Amino acid sequence: MKSKPLKLTHVKCCVCQSDDATPVGVGEDYEYHTSADTFLAVQCAACGLVYLNPRPDISGFEWIYPPTYHAFDFSEKDFGIVYKIRARLEAKRLLSWCKDLPIDARILDVGCGDGFHLNLLKKYGKETWTLEGVDLDKRAVEMAEKLGLKVHLGTPETINLPKDSFDLAFMVQTIEHVEQPSEILAAIKNALKRGGKLIIVTDNTDSLDFRFFKGGYWGGYHFPRHWNLFNQNALARLAENVGFEVADLTTQVSPVNWVYSIHNALVDWHAPRFLINRFTLKSTVSLSAFTSLDILLQKLGKGALLRVILRKS
Amino acid sequence: MKNETPIAIIGAGIAGLTAANYLHKQNVPFVLYEAGKKIAGLAASFKDAEGFSYDFGAHFITNRLAAAIGVSSECLLVKHYGEAVYLGGKIYNYPFGLVKIPRMTWSGIKSKLKGNGHAPESAAEWFRRSYGAALADEVALPLIEAWSGAKATDLSAAVGESLPGSIGKTLYLKAASRVLGRAVAIGYNREMPEGANVHHVYPEKGVSTLCEKLAEGIADKIKLETPVEEIIVENERVVAVKAKGETTEVSAVVSTAPANILAKLVKGTNTLEKFKSFRYRPMIFVNLRFDGRGLLPDTVLWFPENEFPFFRLTEATLSMPWLAPEGKTIITVDIGCEKGDEFWEMDEDKLSALCLEHLTKIIPGAKEKFLGANVLRTPIAYPVFLNEYEAARKDFEQSTGIENLLSIGRNGEFAHIFMEDVYWRTRKKVRNLIENF
Structure with a gap:
């Protein structure tokens, strides 16, 4: 399905405001086919940030996130064993981030989608914790509310979050989607207590999957929904610009970009549907195989995702 | 600032x-x-009353350029682009079809085995050394001379050095082009890398x-x-x-x-x-309109032999079908000239009659299919x-x-x-x- 063209906006690097950037990838919406446009990813010469330029205007938000978008309904019913495994791994990760939190901790999930992570904390975390989410999409908010979660519709900088009140905030695969990362980080910093932490997980452009597929098929591009993609340097600079202290910066295992890079290449090379379907979020075999590969790469410090722990000092 | x-x-x-x-x-x-x-x-575009479009100048736009400017949704996919060479009355696919001619392959191999000596001093030397004497003397150098209006021995080696790509990469991109059903850009951008996902597109309403x-x-x-x-x-x-x-x-x-x-x-x-x-080479472009499509074997046909007044024919509709009404086509004839020479001074009717006369040797019944012509003359087509x-x-x-x-x-x-x-x-x-x- 080819659809209407989007209104596009030209932008500069959101980390260093430079526009000295080189094209690295060109491609289409290989997953949802939401627009008739071809998109260009460029890399900033100063900080290494990879960003979509031009990118869809924010007015096209609902168009580029169709109702079938996976973050709106990542359910056990639809994703079966993959859901179960991911839920277990993510719960383990989340709880490790929360291990030093006080009994009455207040936790914020920014870009919570359908409430997947908050729901895990609700299930496996302490009952005394206060859990809140924020998401820009009303469909996602509705899904999360169905799980009994408290979710704000909007973005951290527009919903008047209370000052100095959260112990922990996290953005799991969210920062790459947002329009103004530094403004969101500043709003979160304002809402965190002194000593509070913000944990960001996002696609890593200093990875082997990026190097292999950066010409256009890389899953992390997620054309045209990922607007800013980081390496360690760019992410640290962004955080420091906002006034956060970088407590830890490392990589994390994920098979998703490997699987989707192959998926996108197969779509573009007109591979048969049964083969393409072997490389989606529902394909356990390819997800397992690339998890194994990424575990090895993680040991070399080159996992597919970046994870940074920031502290408000 | x-x-x-x-x-x-x-x-x-x-x-x-x-x-x-x-x-x-x-x-x-x-x-x-x-x-x-x-x-x-x-980069101007013209469309006449009958629905024929003419773009004056550059025709090579990639999806990457269209995306960078933000006009990709106004562009259509170029599914195919190919070139051929007319040699001794036969047509050879360019570049790999020429390999079928044993003397060209052999002299190409010989030139590679010989290795490099001093830096080539002219385009003639560069091409003989890189392609072998047969391919250089029978194809590349006559084309360069017709295109530039200068002797290949008087042209700088930089003419050749600016030509693109390795054979391996070209083969891969050609194969990708065929499998993907789109004209992968091969040798049409030098600043940015080539790849299977960088291909030609063309704005529906012209450049x-x-x-x-x-x-x-x-x-x-x-x-x-x-x-x-x-x-x-x-x-x-x-x-x-x-x-x-x-x-x-x-x-x-x-x-x-x-x-x-x-x-x-x-x-x-x-x-x-x-x-x-x-110096810039003046050029005359004669656009001839015809009934029918696919009158040429491929989008571009090169003429290294001097029996023709032109060195290149282009049937752009084989790559961009929307540039002419259905069932009709345009063939552009490129004639290298000098300001004030007989071609430059020739009136439009005579020029199109001359082109048509020569085209009948390549396109049977060209005169019967001919619908009309227009002529563009530019004193500054290519740097020499x-x-x-x-x-x-x-x-x-x-x-x-x-x-x-x-x-x-x-x-x-x-x-x-x-x-x-x-x-x-x-x-x-x-x-x-x-x-x-």
Whole structure:
């Protein structure tokens, strides 16, 4: 399905405001086919940030996130064993981030989608914790509310979050989607207590999957929904610009970009549907195989995702 | 940049508009001078009453360029692009079809085995060494001579050095093109890497679509029908431009004028004197309209043998079917010439009759299918890299010699560059200009 063209906006690097950037990838919406446009990813010469330029205007938000978008309904019913495994791994990760939190901790999930992570904390975390989410999409908010979660519709900088009140905030695969990362980080910093932490997980452009597929098929591009993609340097600079202290910066295992890079290449090379379907979020075999590969790469410090722990000092 | 004195841009073609668009986004003041009645320059498009479209100049646009400018949704996919060579009455696919001719393959292998000695001193030497004597003497050199109007021994080796790619990569991209069902760009951009996902597209309404997009929001800064008459230099810096008799103070000049004309526009210095001798090849393009499609074996057909007055035929509808009404086609005939020679002076009817006469040898029944013709003549189609000014050309490649005077675009750079190259190179040069202010 080819659809209407989007209104596009030209932008500069959101980390260093430079526009000295080189094209690295060109491609289409290989997953949802939401627009008739071809998109260009460029890399900033100063900080290494990879960003979509031009990118869809924010007015096209609902168009580029169709109702079938996976973050709106990542359910056990639809994703079966993959859901179960991911839920277990993510719960383990989340709880490790929360291990030093006080009994009455207040936790914020920014870009919570359908409430997947908050729901895990609700299930496996302490009952005394206060859990809140924020998401820009009303469909996602509705899904999360169905799980009994408290979710704000909007973005951290527009919903008047209370000052100095959260112990922990996290953005799991969210920062790459947002329009103004530094403004969101500043709003979160304002809402965190002194000593509070913000944990960001996002696609890593200093990875082997990026190097292999950066010409256009890389899953992390997620054309045209990922607007800013980081390496360690760019992410640290962004955080420091906002006034956060970088407590830890490392990589994390994920098979998703490997699987989707192959998926996108197969779509573009007109591979048969049964083969393409072997490389989606529902394909356990390819997800397992690339998890194994990424575990090895993680040991070399080159996992597919970046994870940074920031502290408000 | 704090300076409020504007930068003058000369020429509102794709290069000038790319520069203007960039400065506009940086909030740097500028004025864009255009001699013609409208924008687009070499990237202008025409559509006649019968539905035939003609673009004047560059035809190679990639999906990457369209995406960068933000016009990808206005472009259509070019599914196929191919070239062939007419040799001894037979047609060979270019480049790999020529391998079927044993003497060409053999001399190619021999030249590779021989290895390199000193640096080649001319285009003739470069091609014989790189392709072998047979392929060079029978195909490459006659084409280069017809195209440039100069002897291959008088042309600089840089003519060859600017040609693209390895055989392995070309084979891969050709295979990708076939499997993917789209014309993967092979050798049509030099600034950015090639790949299976970088392919040709073409705006449905012609190449001027790109110019119109770049010109969005800057209409008040474009002065049409205002040719710049002088660029005034003092102490080796541009200080002003003169247009329509009026002198305007400027902080820099970004020119798209042909290098030899730029050299003549500059007053107050001798620095550009050596660029006045640069030559451009005049060219005549005869667009012949026909009933039918697929009259040529491929989009471009090259003629290295001198039995024809032209060296290239192009049936653009084989790549861009929407450029002519269904069941009809346009064949463009390229004739290299000199200003004032018999072809240059020949009237349109005679030129089209001459072309048609020759085309009947290649297209049976061409005269019966013929619907009409029009002719475009340009005195500055291609830069000619003569050895006699090679040192000056290399200097010009680096800079105009005046710090705040840039020369950009295909004619302005005096270089064999394509549309996407023009875009990226212009942005880079203009960025450096304002950063160094």
